[in-house]
Every structure is written in structure tokens, then in C-alpha cells.
Amino acid sequence: MKNLLFVFILFFSLIASAQNKIPNTQLKTLDGNTTNLVDISKENDLIVVSLWATWCVPCKNELDAISEVYSDWQDETNIILYAVSVDDSRTIKRVKPLVNGKGWEFEILFDPNNELKRALGAATVPVTLIIKNGEIVYRHTGYTPGAEDNLYEEIKKHL
Amino acid sequence: MKKIIICFVALAIPFVVLSQETNTQEKTRFKRFLNNLSGSFESNAQWYLDDDKTGDFEEDEHIRANSYLKLDYNFLGNFSIGLQAESYMPEPLLNYDWLYNEKFDLAQYYVNYKTKKLDVTAGYFYEQFGNGLVFRAWEDRALGVNNSIRGGKVRYNPTDFLELTALYGKQRRGLDVSESNVLGINSEFNLRNLLDVDLFDELSLGFSYVNKSEDYGYVNDVVSVPNHVDAYSVRLDLSIKNLYSNIEYVKKSDDLRWKSENKLFDGNALYFNLGYSKKGLGINSTFRRLENMNFYSQREDLNGRINLTNRGTLNYLPALTKQYDYTLANIYLYQAQPGLSVEDYQTVQVKAGEIGYQIDVFYKFKKGSLLGGRYGTKVTANLSYWADLNTKVSDPNGIPYFSSDALTYETDFFKFGEKLFRDFNLEVRKKWSPKLSSIFTYINLYYNADYFKANNKEVDAWIGIAESTYKFGKGKSLRLEAQHLLTDDDSKNWLGGTIEYFHNSNFGIYFNDSYNYEESDVEENSKIHFFNVGGSFTKGATRVALNYGRQRGGLICVGGVCRPVSKNTGITLNLTTSF
Numbered sequence: 162m163k164n165l166l167f168v169f170i171l172f173f174s175l176i177a178s179a180q181n182k183i184p185n186t187q188l189k190t191l192d193g194n195t196t197n198l199v200d201i202s203k204e205n206d207l208i209v210v211s212l213w214a215t216w217c218v219p220c221k222n223e224l225d226a227i228s229e230v231y232s233d234w235q236d237e238t239n240i241i242l243y244a245v246s247v248d249d250s251r252t253i254k255r256v257k258p259l260v261n262g263k264g265w266e267f268e269i270l271f272d273p274n275n276e277l278k279r280a281l282g283a284a285t286v287p288v289t290l291i292i293k294n295g296e297i298v299y300r301h302t303g304y305t306p307g308a309e310d311n312l313y314e315e316i317k318k319h320l
Numbered sequence: 321m322k323k324i325i326i327c328f329v330a331l332a333i334p335f336v337v338l339s340q341e342t343n344t345q346e347k348t349r350f351k352r353f354l355n356n357l358s359g360s361f362e363s364n365a366q367w368y369l370d371d372d373k374t375g376d377f378e379e380d381e382h383i384r385a386n387s388y389l390k391l392d393y394n395f396l397g398n399f400s401i402g403l404q405a406e407s408y409m410p411e412p413l414l415n416y417d418w419l420y421n422e423k424f425d426l427a428q429y430y431v432n433y434k435t436k437k438l439d440v441t442a443g444y445f446y447e448q449f450g451n452g453l454v455f456r457a458w459e460d461r462a463l464g465v466n467n468s469i470r471g472g473k474v475r476y477n478p479t480d481f482l483e484l485t486a487l488y489g490k491q492r493r494g495l496d497v498s499e500s501n502v503l504g505i506n507s508e509f510n511l512r513n514l515l516d517v518d519l520f521d522e523l524s525l526g527f528s529y530v531n532k533s534e535d536y537g538y539v540n541d542v543v544s545v546p547n548h549v550d551a552y553s554v555r556l557d558l559s560i561k562n563l564y565s566n567i568e569y570v571k572k573s574d575d576l577r578w579k580s581e582n583k584l585f586d587g588n589a590l591y592f593n594l595g596y597s598k599k600g601l602g603i604n605s606t607f608r609r610l611e612n613m614n615f616y617s618q619r620e621d622l623n624g625r626i627n628l629t630n631r632g633t634l635n636y637l638p639a640l641t642k643q644y645d646y647t648l649a650n651i652y653l654y655q656a657q658p659g660l661s662v663e664d665y666q667t668v669q670v671k672a673g674e675i676g677y678q679i680d681v682f683y684k685f686k687k688g689s690l691l692g693g694r695y696g697t698k699v700t701a702n703l704s705y706w707a708d709l710n711t712k713v714s715d716p717n718g719i720p721y722f723s724s725d726a727l728t729y730e731t732d733f734f735k736f737g738e739k740l741f742r743d744f745n746l747e748v749r750k751k752w753s754p755k756l757s758s759i760f761t762y763i764n765l766y767y768n769a770d771y772f773k774a775n776n777k778e779v780d781a782w783i784g785i786a787e788s789t790y791k792f793g794k795g796k797s798l799r800l801e802a803q804h805l806l807t808d809d810d811s812k813n814w815l816g817g818t819i820e821y822f823h824n825s826n827f828g829i830y831f832n833d834s835y836n837y838e839e840s841d842v843e844e845n846s847k848i849h850f851f852n853v854g855g856s857f858t859k860g861a862t863r864v865a866l867n868y869g870r871q872r873g874g875l876i877c878v879g880g881v882c883r884p885v886s887k888n889t890g891i892t893l894n895l896t897t898s899f
Contacts, residue, residue, distance in 0.1 A: 225698075250451040264600055
């Protein structure tokens, strides 16, 4: 029990420093190539990354909501959203038809064995990140209706 | 004990650095250290309570928790080290693997070197080959699954058309490792990049080989029990314009079946996926056949009765059915039936595997069309059908008997046997106004409880679910959900519902209930409210959730893999954060 307490204290001493480095775990693209967030953020100053899954209702609600205003966001800020699917082999084949069926315009990436999810310490999805010049400047877990407006306010702060 | 000391030394580093924080230079150094340090902490605790309706909690420890601390540190650009400490004290949550009982341990650690072409890991690691039919090492804390490998792994990408992976080690089993050794080799050839053919959007081949070596222990004079079990996989991924396909064939070499030590059987699997998608329409179909495909790092874990939590599995064989978030849709759940077992009721029955398919359709009615309305309407349909393999049992020594040494079977490759599960479901998402949206779900399912439990019962049920969300603005929203399950079988009809309120994007509360309102033979479910009330607070990477409720006995499934949970009542606290 004492050990546990010790771990707790250490943990709370660490929590003050939020993670801002992006993990360079391997991700798959729709055409079967590999990439990672480090390379992607070198090419784009400001991106939004959303970890989602086909079986996750709040994730789909979030991406549906953003999808409706995405063209406005892009016109105003040039932001690109990378929707990283954490679906494993049970549901990964649903990603492509679902994305097309819903008419989402996001960039789609795959994290099939959840290496990125683990590296980010994300216990649940959705997890939404804003990455500026290679650093995580904003992070939010979960989705509540209307939270896309907050996200857009955050994006505008980092233009 | 040694492990615990190492763990604390590693954990104490930040503290030591912290205490030396005396001048600005060291402050910067400390800051740099913290910049390269990341980690996460998760704790799931439950206080089990006595319940007037369902009885007292009969075990000693009422308060239990599973906690995980993970730390990763990057240095010199390409290196990282990390560890994961796990605590299951005073005891793990109910229905977790007994191997975790009363343990606190440095469960995992690793060193990694990574460049664009080379990725080398020593220590514990995760990996997946292809669809996971021959190999997947992964973690799911909600399921209590951690099948990581302790050993070494090298991934090498010499060019843009080739990826090679080799690994060797022992699989994690509880907080220890298994007695066997695992060797895995995987290769991926991206032929599109190699041949530079524009006709294909994707064209790639994959080959995998997995070997498990485990001493049988004693000499068997009937058959020579192999110390090595091999599995091979070959795959092809194709994508042309709107069409895409994936096919994988797997062969597993001879091994014992559970309950018989005198006859060897091999296994195989076929996976075929074909899809079509364009803007506004997506269709995906999957066929899978599994025969004797259970693959464990230790033979004894084949016994499902003492291994309810998928401990020590080398491959990944999830049920290919639709996964639901709704409570009533999670009562009759199909689990994949990949294994070979022989059961003896009136006549001997060989269960050799499963065969079946799943089809998904995603369609969006355009804005302004008749069914699309002002905002468009999204429709999803899914059909899955699973049967056991059609087997013919024979016994050269006479009448087939389940413990017979000579008992054997034949299967028809594409013939469907007894129907095990069928699910047809339709989901319609409709936005009425900028503030109001709804989701309607219809599910019609068949569940062959007789096959799984041998109680001569089958279940035909249909479920209707309607939910609506209203946005009040400024992040405030209310969600209402109503569910009804209709069946004359098993525990009969259920009524359920949820009310959920979000005050802003950080804070929300909810209440849900499932009530089995008809008298039935299944007394444990009859006329009892299975309810949950709780709230959650989220800020950045931290989430705290508190919950009080009564849990129905059944299955908890994540990604098609399930573990049983017994009925319980209590208060749950979940804390997750990362830094």
C-alpha cells in the first residue's frame, strides 16, 4: 500500500508537465504506405489530429460535426484534420467505406495495433490534438455536442 | 522485489532531479528532461457493495483497483526507454485473471532505437502481422489482456517497397512470461511502389511465419507431440479505383487438441474482404473461415474454463459482427468460435471452428433530396451470419467417443454447419435542425444459446433504439435514449434508457437503466433494475469518472474479444491522465 502511495505522489509531481512532443510511431495511409506525425507536422505548420474508431459513437459524432463546418474552417485557416483510426483488424475494413459513405474530407490514417494511442497515453477515444510546428499545443479527451466550436476557437489561437 | 527496486529507481529520477533544482541552468536542464519525458497513469477502482436485490458481495476485499503507470523517456534523438508499473492491490477487479492477484510489479520495460529505416526494441513490445490471424501482441486493460513479448524485435525498411520484421522472445502471461519461446518473421512487399504501376492504388503482398517452441514435458507413446508449432500466413492487398480487397490464408501445423493427448490436428484460416466505396456510398463485405485456429503460447491455456481472459493468445480472432454502445444490444453477443473441441452429449459433437460473413453498407442521402432533407440523412446497414463448420466424425476403433484416441473428423470447406448467430441492423442518423439530431437503430438477431451453453435454448430477438441530442449552446447539451428488446426466449423483454447532460465540454452526468419487465425462467434477470448513475470530468489529457450502479452478469467486450463479468453492485472510480 505504501508503494502505491509513493507512485501516486510521483505521478502528481509529474502531471504538471504536459506532454508536448509528438510520438513518431508508424502510421499507415489509405494506400498502404507508412508515415508518422513527425513527418506530417514538418510539412504542415498547424494540424488537427483526431484519434477515432468506427465503433466509437462520440468519435463519429465529433467528426460528423466537424465535417459540416470543415470547408469553412479550411477557407479561414487552411487547417488540415488527420483522422487517425485506431480500429484493429476486427473493424479496420469498415474505415474506408464509412469515411466515404459519410462524405468526410479528412486525411485518413491507420494505427492498427494502437502504437500511437499507447504512446499518447490515451485510454479512450476520441482524443483531439492541435499540433503546431511539431508540438502538441492543445489536447482534449472525449466529445460532447458543441465541443467542435471550442476546438475551432483553440485553432484560431494558434494561427 | 528486485523488479520493484528497479522500478523505484527509475521512478525516482525525476524526484532527484527536482531536488537539485538550484540555479537557472539546472532548471533548464530539468525542463529539457521533462520535455523528453512522457507518461500516463490509469486507475480503475471499484468498491463492491452488498445489494438487497442481488445479494451480498461474498469475497473478502470489497475495495479493489487496477492501476497502470507508464513512463517513456526520449534521449539522443533516436533512443527511448520506458516502463510500465502495474498494481492490482489489494486485489484485482472482479473477473480478472487470477495471475494478477495481489500483485504490484514492474510489469514491462524496454529500450528502443529508431531511425527512418530501422526500429530496434529490446524488452517488452507489441506487434501485429497482417490481420493478426497468426500473430498479434497487444494490450487491452478493460479486458485484462496483455500479450506483449519480452525479447527483441527489429523492423527494417530498406526501401519504400519492403518492410521486414523479426522478433524473438517469451510472451507475457499475467505478470510473468510463458514457458515457451516465440519466433516471428514478417515481410511486406509494396508492389505498387516497386513496379511503379499506376493502375493500382494499392498492391502489396505479405508473408508471415510464427514458431512457438514449448517442451511437451513427458514422452507420449501414442503420438510424437511436437515441440514446435508453426503458423504461416500469406496475404494480398489490392485497390483499384473504388474497389479494394484483402485476402489472407493461414496454415497452422499439427498440435494436440484440448482434452486429448494422443492425436494431432492442424488448423487453417481464410479471410477475404471485398469493398467498394465512392463519395456518399460505401460497401464492405468480409468472409472468414477458421478451423482449429486457437494458438496459445502455453498449451494449458487452451482450457477455456481456467483461462477466461484470453491469457497467452498468440493470434487475434475477434468476432466479426457489429459492435454496439447500447446496453440492450450487448446482451446477446457472439464470440468467435475458432477452436477445436470434442463434446459428448447424447452423441459426440466435434466443434472445429466457424464460417461466416459480414456485410456493411454506408449511404448518405444528399442534402435537399427527398430523404436527405435539409441536412442530409446517413444510413448504415449491417448483416452478419456465423455458423459452425460442417463436420463428419469418425473413429477407426469403432463408435466415436469423445475421449477416444483415434477420433477424427472431416470438414467441407465451404459448407455452413449449424447456425450460431445472425444479426441484421439498420442505423439512421438524422439532423433536424442545428440544435437537434437523432439516431434510430433497429437490430434483429438470432443467438444459438444451445450451442454455447447446451441448454436447448435459442434466442430470436429484435431491438429498437431511438436517441436524440439537443444542443442548448455554449457546450450544454442533453441526450435522451430509449431502448426496447423484444423476445419470447431466454429472459424475455427488456426496457432501457439513458439520460445524459453535458454542462460544457468538460463536465457531464448521466443515468441509465435496463429493466427486464417480464417473468421468465431466468430469475437472476427478472424484474431487476440494472442501473448506472455517474458523472465525468475531463480537462486536457485528464479524465475522472465516478459511477454507481448494478452490473448485469454477462460479457464485457472490446473489439470483439470478451471476458465474462459476474453480477455486481458498487461504486467505480476511473482516473486516466497523461503527461
